[in-house]
Amino acid sequence: MSPPPVSTGGGSLFLAGRRAAAYLAGKTIDYLIVGQGLAGTLIGFRLERAGHSVHYLDAPHQQSASRVAAGIVNPITGLRFVKSWRIDELLPEARSLYADLERELDVQLWYDLPLVRTLFNRGEQNDWLARSGDEGYADYLDDHPALGAIPEVTDPAFAYAGVRHSARVDVRTLVTRYRERLLRQDRLSEIAFDYDDLETEGDSINWTENGRQRSFDRVIFCEGWRSRFNPWFGDLPYGGNKGEVLIVKTQAPLLDRLFKHRIFLVPQADGTYWVGATSHNQWAEEGPSPESRQYLEDRLRELMTVPYEIVDHRAAVRPTVRDRRPIIGPHPRQDGLWIFNGLGTKGASLAPLVSRWLEAWLAGNDNIPGEVKLSRFPDRK
Ligand SMILES: Cc1cc2nc3c(=O)[nH]c(=O)nc-3n(C[C@H](O)[C@H](O)[C@H](O)COP(=O)(O)OP(=O)(O)OC[C@H]3O[C@@H](n4cnc5c(N)ncnc54)[C@H](O)[C@@H]3O)c2cc1C
Numbered sequence: 001m002s003p004p005p006v007s008t009g010g011g012s013l014f015l016a017g018r019r020a021a022a023y024l025a026g027k028t029i030d031y032l033i034v035g036q037g038l039a040g041t042l043i044g045f046r047l048e049r050a051g052h053s054v055h056y057l058d059a060p061h062q063q064s065a066s067r068v069a070a071g072i073v074n075p076i077t078g079l080r081f082v083k084s085w086r087i088d089e090l091l092p093e094a095r096s097l098y099a100d101l102e103r104e105l106d107v108q109l110w111y112d113l114p115l116v117r118t119l120f121n122r123g124e125q126n127d128w129l130a131r132s133g134d135e136g137y138a139d140y141l142d143d144h145p146a147l148g149a150i151p152e153v154t155d156p157a158f159a160y161a162g163v164r165h166s167a168r169v170d171v172r173t174l175v176t177r178y179r180e181r182l183l184r185q186d187r188l189s190e191i192a193f194d195y196d197d198l199e200t201e202g203d204s205i206n207w208t209e210n211g212r213q214r215s216f217d218r219v220i221f222c223e224g225w226r227s228r229f230n231p232w233f234g235d236l237p238y239g240g241n242k243g244e245v246l247i248v249k250t251q252a253p254l255l256d257r258l259f260k261h262r263i264f265l266v267p268q269a270d271g272t273y274w275v276g277a278t279s280h281n282q283w284a285e286e287g288p289s290p291e292s293r294q295y296l297e298d299r300l301r302e303l304m305t306v307p308y309e310i311v312d313h314r315a316a317v318r319p320t321v322r323d324r325r326p327i328i329g330p331h332p333r334q335d336g337l338w339i340f341n342g343l344g345t346k347g348a349s350l351a352p353l354v355s356r357w358l359e360a361w362l363a364g365n366d367n368i369p370g371e372v373k374l375s376r377f378p379d380r381k
Protein backbone atom coordinates (compact mmCIF):
# COMPACT_ATOMS: atom_id res chain seq x y z
CA MET A 1 0.00 0.00 0.00
CA SER A 2 1.35 3.44 -0.80
CA PRO A 3 1.71 5.73 2.19
CA PRO A 4 -0.99 8.20 3.12
CA PRO A 5 -0.15 11.89 2.94
CA VAL A 6 1.55 13.12 6.06
CA SER A 7 1.12 16.64 7.34
CA THR A 8 3.72 19.09 6.28
CA GLY A 9 2.26 21.63 8.65
CA GLY A 10 0.79 23.49 5.68
CA GLY A 11 -2.91 23.67 4.96
CA SER A 12 -3.23 20.49 2.95
CA LEU A 13 -5.09 17.27 3.68
CA PHE A 14 -3.18 15.28 6.20
CA LEU A 15 -3.07 12.38 8.54
CA ALA A 16 -1.30 13.66 11.61
CA GLY A 17 1.67 11.74 13.07
CA ARG A 18 0.21 8.98 15.27
CA ARG A 19 -2.70 8.40 12.93
CA ALA A 20 -0.47 8.23 9.88
CA ALA A 21 1.73 5.69 11.63
CA ALA A 22 -1.31 3.60 12.57
CA TYR A 23 -2.59 3.71 9.01
CA LEU A 24 0.78 2.61 7.66
CA ALA A 25 1.10 -0.19 10.18
CA GLY A 26 -2.36 -1.54 9.28
CA LYS A 27 -3.67 -0.85 12.79
CA THR A 28 -7.11 0.48 13.61
CA ILE A 29 -8.22 3.29 11.34
CA ASP A 30 -10.54 5.85 12.90
CA TYR A 31 -13.26 5.91 10.25
CA LEU A 32 -14.59 3.86 7.38
CA ILE A 33 -16.90 5.91 5.15
CA VAL A 34 -19.25 3.87 2.99
CA GLY A 35 -20.33 5.95 -0.03
CA GLN A 36 -18.26 8.82 -1.44
CA GLY A 37 -20.97 11.12 -2.76
CA LEU A 38 -21.35 14.63 -1.39
CA ALA A 39 -22.17 13.44 2.15
CA GLY A 40 -19.21 11.05 2.39
CA THR A 41 -16.81 13.53 0.82
CA LEU A 42 -17.67 16.42 3.13
CA ILE A 43 -17.67 14.49 6.41
CA GLY A 44 -14.49 12.68 5.36
CA PHE A 45 -12.78 15.97 4.52
CA ARG A 46 -13.72 17.44 7.88
CA LEU A 47 -12.49 14.39 9.79
CA GLU A 48 -9.19 14.25 7.90
CA ARG A 49 -8.65 17.92 8.54
CA ALA A 50 -9.16 17.28 12.25
CA GLY A 51 -6.35 14.72 12.13
CA HIS A 52 -8.31 11.46 11.88
CA SER A 53 -7.42 8.55 9.63
CA VAL A 54 -10.21 7.80 7.16
CA HIS A 55 -10.71 5.07 4.57
CA TYR A 56 -13.46 5.30 1.94
CA LEU A 57 -15.41 2.77 0.02
CA ASP A 58 -17.54 3.47 -3.02
CA ALA A 59 -19.09 1.22 -5.64
CA PRO A 60 -17.48 1.58 -9.08
CA HIS A 61 -19.57 2.71 -12.05
CA GLN A 62 -22.63 3.40 -9.91
CA GLN A 63 -24.64 6.51 -10.77
CA SER A 64 -25.03 8.84 -7.80
CA ALA A 65 -27.12 11.92 -7.17
CA SER A 66 -23.92 13.90 -6.60
CA ARG A 67 -22.74 13.18 -10.15
CA VAL A 68 -26.01 14.23 -11.75
CA ALA A 69 -26.99 17.26 -9.61
CA ALA A 70 -26.78 20.81 -10.92
CA GLY A 71 -25.69 21.91 -7.45
CA ILE A 72 -28.03 24.88 -7.42
CA VAL A 73 -28.13 26.81 -4.17
CA ASN A 74 -31.52 28.51 -4.23
CA PRO A 75 -32.53 30.42 -1.11
CA ILE A 76 -36.16 30.97 -2.26
CA THR A 77 -38.09 27.92 -3.39
CA GLY A 78 -41.50 26.47 -4.08
CA LEU A 79 -44.69 27.87 -5.50
CA ARG A 80 -45.11 30.08 -2.43
CA PHE A 81 -41.62 31.58 -2.66
CA VAL A 82 -40.50 30.66 0.84
CA LYS A 83 -37.01 30.79 2.26
CA SER A 84 -35.24 27.44 2.33
CA TRP A 85 -34.86 25.84 5.76
CA ARG A 86 -32.09 27.57 7.80
CA ILE A 87 -30.73 29.24 4.67
CA ASP A 88 -29.23 32.16 6.62
CA GLU A 89 -27.00 29.69 8.50
CA LEU A 90 -26.38 27.36 5.56
CA LEU A 91 -24.98 29.95 3.16
CA PRO A 92 -21.94 31.17 5.13
CA GLU A 93 -21.01 27.59 6.08
CA ALA A 94 -21.30 26.46 2.45
CA ARG A 95 -19.19 29.33 1.11
CA SER A 96 -16.51 28.67 3.67
CA LEU A 97 -16.29 24.87 3.31
CA TYR A 98 -16.35 24.87 -0.50
CA ALA A 99 -13.67 27.58 -0.51
CA ASP A 100 -11.49 25.31 1.66
CA LEU A 101 -12.09 22.43 -0.74
CA GLU A 102 -11.28 24.67 -3.73
CA ARG A 103 -7.91 25.44 -2.18
CA GLU A 104 -7.35 21.81 -1.31
CA LEU A 105 -8.21 20.44 -4.74
CA ASP A 106 -7.10 23.47 -6.76
CA VAL A 107 -10.37 23.67 -8.69
CA GLN A 108 -13.34 26.05 -8.77
CA LEU A 109 -16.41 24.58 -7.10
CA TRP A 110 -18.52 27.59 -6.08
CA TYR A 111 -20.04 29.94 -8.68
CA ASP A 112 -21.95 33.01 -7.51
CA LEU A 113 -24.78 33.17 -10.03
CA PRO A 114 -27.92 35.29 -9.68
CA LEU A 115 -31.12 33.37 -10.30
CA VAL A 116 -33.86 34.66 -12.58
CA ARG A 117 -37.21 32.91 -12.49
CA THR A 118 -40.24 33.23 -14.69
CA LEU A 119 -43.49 34.50 -13.20
CA PHE A 120 -46.17 32.91 -15.35
CA ASN A 121 -49.18 35.10 -14.58
CA ARG A 122 -50.54 38.06 -12.59
CA GLY A 123 -51.34 35.86 -9.58
CA GLU A 124 -47.72 34.69 -9.25
CA GLN A 125 -46.52 38.24 -9.68
CA ASN A 126 -48.78 39.43 -6.86
CA ASP A 127 -47.63 36.59 -4.59
CA TRP A 128 -44.02 37.50 -5.30
CA LEU A 129 -44.56 41.18 -4.53
CA ALA A 130 -46.42 40.31 -1.34
CA ARG A 131 -43.55 38.06 -0.25
CA SER A 132 -41.03 40.87 -0.86
CA GLY A 133 -42.61 42.76 2.04
CA ASP A 134 -42.16 39.89 4.53
CA GLU A 135 -39.54 40.23 7.21
CA GLY A 136 -36.22 38.61 6.31
CA TYR A 137 -36.95 38.43 2.57
CA ALA A 138 -35.82 41.83 1.23
CA ASP A 139 -32.20 40.75 0.95
CA TYR A 140 -33.11 37.69 -1.15
CA LEU A 141 -35.87 38.93 -3.48
CA ASP A 142 -35.08 41.13 -6.45
CA ASP A 143 -38.20 42.55 -8.14
CA HIS A 144 -36.28 43.99 -11.10
CA PRO A 145 -33.57 41.48 -11.95
CA ALA A 146 -31.07 42.09 -14.75
CA LEU A 147 -31.80 39.50 -17.43
CA GLY A 148 -28.42 39.22 -19.13
CA ALA A 149 -28.72 37.17 -22.34
CA ILE A 150 -32.02 35.51 -21.31
CA PRO A 151 -34.09 37.41 -23.95
CA GLU A 152 -31.56 36.46 -26.64
CA VAL A 153 -31.85 32.71 -26.08
CA THR A 154 -35.36 32.11 -24.71
CA ASP A 155 -38.98 33.01 -25.42
CA PRO A 156 -40.25 36.10 -23.55
CA ALA A 157 -42.09 35.35 -20.32
CA PHE A 158 -45.02 37.12 -18.61
CA ALA A 159 -42.61 38.59 -16.04
CA TYR A 160 -39.32 37.81 -14.30
CA ALA A 161 -38.21 37.86 -10.68
CA GLY A 162 -34.74 37.54 -9.22
CA VAL A 163 -33.25 35.66 -6.28
CA ARG A 164 -30.08 37.02 -4.69
CA HIS A 165 -27.38 34.97 -2.91
CA SER A 166 -28.04 32.04 -5.22
CA ALA A 167 -25.11 30.00 -6.51
CA ARG A 168 -24.05 26.78 -8.13
CA VAL A 169 -21.74 24.21 -6.60
CA ASP A 170 -19.98 21.92 -9.06
CA VAL A 171 -20.72 18.80 -7.04
CA ARG A 172 -19.80 16.45 -9.89
CA THR A 173 -16.30 17.91 -10.12
CA LEU A 174 -15.96 17.88 -6.34
CA VAL A 175 -16.68 14.16 -5.91
CA THR A 176 -14.68 13.25 -9.02
CA ARG A 177 -11.57 15.18 -8.00
CA TYR A 178 -11.80 14.03 -4.40
CA ARG A 179 -12.07 10.42 -5.53
CA GLU A 180 -9.04 10.75 -7.83
CA ARG A 181 -7.08 12.08 -4.91
CA LEU A 182 -8.17 9.25 -2.60
CA LEU A 183 -7.31 6.65 -5.24
CA ARG A 184 -3.83 8.14 -5.64
CA GLN A 185 -3.41 7.88 -1.87
CA ASP A 186 -4.77 4.30 -1.81
CA ARG A 187 -7.49 5.35 0.62
CA LEU A 188 -10.57 4.39 -1.39
CA SER A 189 -11.70 0.86 -2.20
CA GLU A 190 -13.75 0.77 -5.37
CA ILE A 191 -16.17 -1.98 -4.46
CA ALA A 192 -19.83 -2.37 -3.59
CA PHE A 193 -19.98 -2.87 0.17
CA ASP A 194 -21.12 -6.29 1.28
CA TYR A 195 -22.70 -5.92 4.72
CA ASP A 196 -21.75 -9.50 5.58
CA ASP A 197 -18.08 -8.48 5.48
CA LEU A 198 -18.50 -6.25 8.53
CA GLU A 199 -18.03 -7.67 12.02
CA THR A 200 -18.20 -5.88 15.34
CA GLU A 201 -15.84 -6.98 18.07
CA GLY A 202 -15.53 -5.13 21.38
CA ASP A 203 -14.69 -1.51 20.61
CA SER A 204 -13.60 -2.03 17.05
CA ILE A 205 -15.26 -2.94 13.82
CA ASN A 206 -13.61 -5.29 11.39
CA TRP A 207 -14.08 -5.26 7.67
CA THR A 208 -12.58 -7.84 5.38
CA GLU A 209 -11.60 -6.76 1.88
CA ASN A 210 -10.27 -9.48 -0.44
CA GLY A 211 -9.27 -11.67 2.48
CA ARG A 212 -7.49 -8.81 4.28
CA GLN A 213 -9.01 -7.69 7.57
CA ARG A 214 -8.95 -4.05 8.65
CA SER A 215 -10.16 -2.55 11.91
CA PHE A 216 -12.03 0.69 12.35
CA ASP A 217 -13.30 2.63 15.33
CA ARG A 218 -16.40 3.80 13.49
CA VAL A 219 -18.24 3.34 10.21
CA ILE A 220 -20.29 6.18 8.70
CA PHE A 221 -22.83 5.10 6.12
CA CYS A 222 -23.29 7.78 3.41
CA GLU A 223 -25.04 5.64 0.83
CA GLY A 224 -27.58 8.05 -0.59
CA TRP A 225 -30.90 6.45 -1.58
CA ARG A 226 -29.39 2.94 -1.33
CA SER A 227 -29.42 3.20 2.47
CA ARG A 228 -32.76 1.40 2.37
CA PHE A 229 -30.83 -1.84 1.74
CA ASN A 230 -28.64 -1.32 4.83
CA PRO A 231 -29.40 -3.91 7.55
CA TRP A 232 -28.82 -1.37 10.38
CA PHE A 233 -30.42 1.74 8.89
CA GLY A 234 -32.75 0.35 6.24
CA ASP A 235 -35.97 0.86 8.21
CA LEU A 236 -35.94 4.69 8.21
CA PRO A 237 -38.75 6.54 6.40
CA TYR A 238 -36.87 7.05 3.16
CA GLY A 239 -38.63 8.41 0.11
CA GLY A 240 -36.31 8.51 -2.92
CA ASN A 241 -36.93 10.72 -5.90
CA LYS A 242 -35.62 9.99 -9.37
CA GLY A 243 -34.43 12.91 -11.48
CA GLU A 244 -33.30 13.10 -15.09
CA VAL A 245 -31.43 15.87 -16.91
CA LEU A 246 -30.11 16.74 -20.34
CA ILE A 247 -26.74 18.28 -21.12
CA VAL A 248 -27.08 20.71 -24.03
CA LYS A 249 -24.64 22.57 -26.25
CA THR A 250 -25.43 25.75 -28.14
CA GLN A 251 -23.43 28.23 -30.22
CA ALA A 252 -25.43 31.13 -28.72
CA PRO A 253 -24.02 33.18 -25.83
CA LEU A 254 -23.97 31.24 -22.56
CA LEU A 255 -26.07 32.77 -19.78
CA ASP A 256 -24.16 34.21 -16.86
CA ARG A 257 -26.99 33.42 -14.46
CA LEU A 258 -29.31 30.58 -13.47
CA PHE A 259 -32.68 30.62 -15.20
CA LYS A 260 -35.75 28.85 -13.85
CA HIS A 261 -38.69 28.49 -16.23
CA ARG A 262 -40.61 25.20 -16.05
CA ILE A 263 -37.16 23.64 -15.96
CA PHE A 264 -33.78 25.08 -15.00
CA LEU A 265 -31.15 26.24 -17.49
CA VAL A 266 -27.83 26.07 -15.67
CA PRO A 267 -24.65 27.28 -17.40
CA GLN A 268 -21.69 25.00 -16.70
CA ALA A 269 -17.94 25.67 -16.70
CA ASP A 270 -17.42 23.64 -19.91
CA GLY A 271 -19.81 25.89 -21.89
CA THR A 272 -22.77 23.47 -21.86
CA TYR A 273 -26.14 23.86 -20.15
CA TRP A 274 -27.49 21.49 -17.51
CA VAL A 275 -31.22 21.29 -18.30
CA GLY A 276 -33.65 19.77 -15.85
CA ALA A 277 -34.85 18.15 -13.92
CA THR A 278 -37.66 15.66 -13.75
CA SER A 279 -38.96 14.47 -10.39
CA HIS A 280 -40.57 11.07 -9.76
CA ASN A 281 -41.21 9.39 -6.43
CA GLN A 282 -41.70 6.03 -8.14
CA TRP A 283 -39.31 4.50 -10.64
CA ALA A 284 -38.75 1.13 -12.24
CA GLU A 285 -35.21 1.65 -13.54
CA GLU A 286 -32.44 3.87 -12.18
CA GLY A 287 -31.14 4.79 -15.63
CA PRO A 288 -32.34 7.40 -18.17
CA SER A 289 -35.83 6.77 -19.59
CA PRO A 290 -37.27 7.70 -23.00
CA GLU A 291 -40.36 9.27 -21.35
CA SER A 292 -38.33 11.70 -19.26
CA ARG A 293 -36.14 12.54 -22.21
CA GLN A 294 -39.23 13.37 -24.22
CA TYR A 295 -40.57 15.55 -21.39
CA LEU A 296 -37.30 17.47 -21.09
CA GLU A 297 -36.98 17.87 -24.86
CA ASP A 298 -40.53 19.27 -25.03
CA ARG A 299 -39.81 21.81 -22.25
CA LEU A 300 -36.57 22.81 -23.94
CA ARG A 301 -38.26 23.28 -27.32
CA GLU A 302 -40.89 25.55 -25.68
CA LEU A 303 -38.18 27.61 -24.06
CA MET A 304 -35.07 27.99 -26.20
CA THR A 305 -35.13 30.09 -29.32
CA VAL A 306 -31.61 29.23 -30.53
CA PRO A 307 -30.35 25.97 -32.07
CA TYR A 308 -28.94 23.44 -29.61
CA GLU A 309 -27.62 19.91 -29.50
CA ILE A 310 -28.32 17.38 -26.75
CA VAL A 311 -25.01 15.79 -25.80
CA ASP A 312 -25.94 13.73 -22.74
CA HIS A 313 -28.90 12.42 -20.75
CA ARG A 314 -28.35 11.48 -17.08
CA ALA A 315 -30.45 10.04 -14.28
CA ALA A 316 -30.04 9.42 -10.54
CA VAL A 317 -32.11 9.09 -7.38
CA ARG A 318 -32.22 11.86 -4.77
CA PRO A 319 -31.93 10.59 -1.18
CA THR A 320 -35.15 12.07 0.18
CA VAL A 321 -36.70 11.41 3.57
CA ARG A 322 -40.39 11.79 4.34
CA ASP A 323 -39.97 14.71 6.74
CA ARG A 324 -37.51 16.39 4.33
CA ARG A 325 -34.69 16.78 6.82
CA PRO A 326 -31.21 15.27 6.77
CA ILE A 327 -30.46 12.34 9.06
CA ILE A 328 -27.31 12.05 11.15
CA GLY A 329 -26.45 10.06 14.24
CA PRO A 330 -25.30 6.80 15.79
CA HIS A 331 -27.18 3.54 15.61
CA PRO A 332 -29.18 3.22 18.84
CA ARG A 333 -27.87 -0.23 19.72
CA GLN A 334 -24.83 -1.02 17.61
CA ASP A 335 -21.79 0.92 18.83
CA GLY A 336 -19.65 2.52 16.18
CA LEU A 337 -22.17 2.58 13.33
CA TRP A 338 -23.30 6.05 12.17
CA ILE A 339 -25.38 7.47 9.34
CA PHE A 340 -25.29 10.67 7.23
CA ASN A 341 -28.21 10.72 4.80
CA GLY A 342 -31.36 12.55 3.70
CA LEU A 343 -29.76 15.42 1.78
CA GLY A 344 -32.75 15.21 -0.57
CA THR A 345 -33.08 17.85 -3.25
CA LYS A 346 -30.78 20.40 -1.58
CA GLY A 347 -27.57 18.62 -0.73
CA ALA A 348 -25.30 21.37 -2.10
CA SER A 349 -26.50 23.90 0.47
CA LEU A 350 -27.32 21.47 3.33
CA ALA A 351 -24.26 19.22 3.42
CA PRO A 352 -21.65 21.75 4.65
CA LEU A 353 -23.54 22.71 7.83
CA VAL A 354 -24.93 19.25 8.50
CA SER A 355 -21.45 17.73 8.15
CA ARG A 356 -20.19 20.27 10.71
CA TRP A 357 -22.91 19.15 13.14
CA LEU A 358 -21.97 15.53 12.51
CA GLU A 359 -18.28 16.22 13.09
CA ALA A 360 -19.14 17.92 16.39
CA TRP A 361 -21.32 14.99 17.43
CA LEU A 362 -18.63 12.46 16.58
CA ALA A 363 -16.34 14.49 18.84
CA GLY A 364 -18.86 14.18 21.68
CA ASN A 365 -20.98 17.32 21.30
CA ASP A 366 -24.57 16.41 20.51
CA ASN A 367 -25.88 19.91 21.08
CA ILE A 368 -27.26 20.12 17.55
CA PRO A 369 -30.80 20.54 16.21
CA GLY A 370 -33.05 17.61 17.05
CA GLU A 371 -34.64 17.95 13.59
CA VAL A 372 -31.64 16.25 11.98
CA LYS A 373 -30.99 13.60 14.59
CA LEU A 374 -31.66 9.96 13.79
CA SER A 375 -33.34 9.68 17.19
CA ARG A 376 -36.32 11.69 15.90
CA PHE A 377 -37.54 8.34 14.52
CA PRO A 378 -38.23 6.47 17.75
CA ASP A 379 -40.25 3.60 16.29
CA ARG A 380 -37.31 1.71 14.87
CA LYS A 381 -36.95 -2.02 15.41
C1 LIG B 1 -31.34 15.16 -11.15
C2 LIG B 1 -30.87 15.70 -9.84
C3 LIG B 1 -30.70 17.07 -9.70
C4 LIG B 1 -30.26 17.58 -8.48
N1 LIG B 1 -30.05 18.92 -8.39
C5 LIG B 1 -29.62 19.46 -7.23
C6 LIG B 1 -29.36 20.83 -7.13
O1 LIG B 1 -29.47 21.58 -8.11
N2 LIG B 1 -28.98 21.33 -5.91
C7 LIG B 1 -28.81 20.53 -4.82
O2 LIG B 1 -28.44 21.02 -3.76
N3 LIG B 1 -29.03 19.19 -4.90
C8 LIG B 1 -29.45 18.65 -6.06
N4 LIG B 1 -29.68 17.31 -6.15
C9 LIG B 1 -29.59 16.52 -4.91
C10 LIG B 1 -28.14 16.15 -4.56
O3 LIG B 1 -27.58 15.48 -5.64
C11 LIG B 1 -28.11 15.28 -3.32
O4 LIG B 1 -28.72 15.94 -2.22
C12 LIG B 1 -26.70 14.86 -2.88
O5 LIG B 1 -25.83 14.77 -3.96
C13 LIG B 1 -26.77 13.55 -2.14
O6 LIG B 1 -25.48 13.14 -1.80
P1 LIG B 1 -25.24 11.76 -1.04
O7 LIG B 1 -23.77 11.65 -0.84
O8 LIG B 1 -26.12 11.68 0.15
O9 LIG B 1 -25.77 10.63 -2.04
P2 LIG B 1 -25.17 10.13 -3.43
O10 LIG B 1 -24.65 11.25 -4.24
O11 LIG B 1 -26.21 9.26 -4.06
O12 LIG B 1 -23.92 9.24 -3.02
C14 LIG B 1 -24.02 7.99 -2.42
C15 LIG B 1 -22.78 7.18 -2.78
O13 LIG B 1 -22.79 5.96 -2.05
C16 LIG B 1 -22.38 4.92 -2.90
N5 LIG B 1 -22.94 3.68 -2.35
C17 LIG B 1 -24.22 3.43 -1.97
N6 LIG B 1 -24.33 2.20 -1.47
C18 LIG B 1 -23.10 1.65 -1.53
C19 LIG B 1 -22.56 0.38 -1.16
N7 LIG B 1 -23.32 -0.60 -0.62
N8 LIG B 1 -21.24 0.15 -1.40
C20 LIG B 1 -20.46 1.12 -1.92
N9 LIG B 1 -20.91 2.33 -2.28
C21 LIG B 1 -22.22 2.59 -2.09
C22 LIG B 1 -22.95 5.31 -4.26
O14 LIG B 1 -22.26 4.67 -5.31
C23 LIG B 1 -22.72 6.82 -4.24
O15 LIG B 1 -21.45 7.15 -4.77
C24 LIG B 1 -30.05 16.74 -7.37
C25 LIG B 1 -30.19 15.36 -7.53
C26 LIG B 1 -30.59 14.84 -8.76
C27 LIG B 1 -30.73 13.36 -8.92
